[in-house]
Amino acid sequence: MDALIYTVMSGAERAMRAQQVHANNLANLETGGFRANLELASSKAVAGPGYAARHLSELQADAVSARQGVQRQTGRDLDVAVQGDGLFTLQYQGGEAYTRGGNFSLDANGALLFGSHPVLGEGGAIVIPEHSSVQIAKDGTISVQAPGETELQVVDKLKLVKPTMAGMTKNEAGLLVARDGAALAADASVSLNPGHLEGSNVSAVEEMVATMSLNRDFEVQMKMMKAADGMAEAGNRLIRE
Structure with a gap:
């Protein structure tokens, strides 16, 4: 249960960070010569004895799009x-x-x-x-x-x-x-x-689609967090009984 919480919490943080990146891209849609930021993340195992089943979503430095503007x-x-x-x-x-x-x-x-x-x-x-x-x-x-x-x-x-x-x-x-x-x-x-x-190399359509996808990802992460909380509560109840 706590292994799931590790993944959910870091995944939610990654989704929020990605939202900020795409919002900044959209804000610079009309900025001449602007290069769109590309948000990157990877999976990372939690170090330490007993944590082998726990993984985090690790944020990386944002890359820059090489696509040319009009x-x-x-x-x-x-x-x-x-x-x-x-x-x-x-x-x-x-x-x-x-x-x-x-x-x-x-x-x-x-x-x-x-x-x-x-x-x-x-x-x-x-x-x-x-x-x-x-x-x-x-x-x-x-x-x-x-x-x-x-x-x-x-x-x-x-x-x-x-x-x-x-x-x-x-x-x-x-x-x-x-x-x-x-x-x-x-x-x-x-x-x-x-x-x-x-002009800017930002695609408004791509940024909006990415934003909607991230909204759905964040909602799923929140549902998983509630499920993990329910599983933990059920386990505690069994122990008490």
């Missing part, structure tokens, strides 16, 4: 999307973080930003000088046309990386980082689609 054309000079696999590199708390979002902006000093995070290039944080136009090429090269000039001048090149998504996780800011915390090397094979933005 791209839409914006025509904006500082909007860019990754074609195929690849990530943009950002400066984050003295290290690096990565994203698929490409809706960049400039601050008053010309620093290229994604939200509040500096975008990194081959020479470090990218700063765009005074210009009349700016262009991002398919290979990530950033060129500007200075006021009064007719020629484009290369400023820097975006640092583009191409890791396997199995080796990536999300930090507290929702940005992608390597599981081992190491900075990733630039990959020249990554190609961009200038003037476009990639």
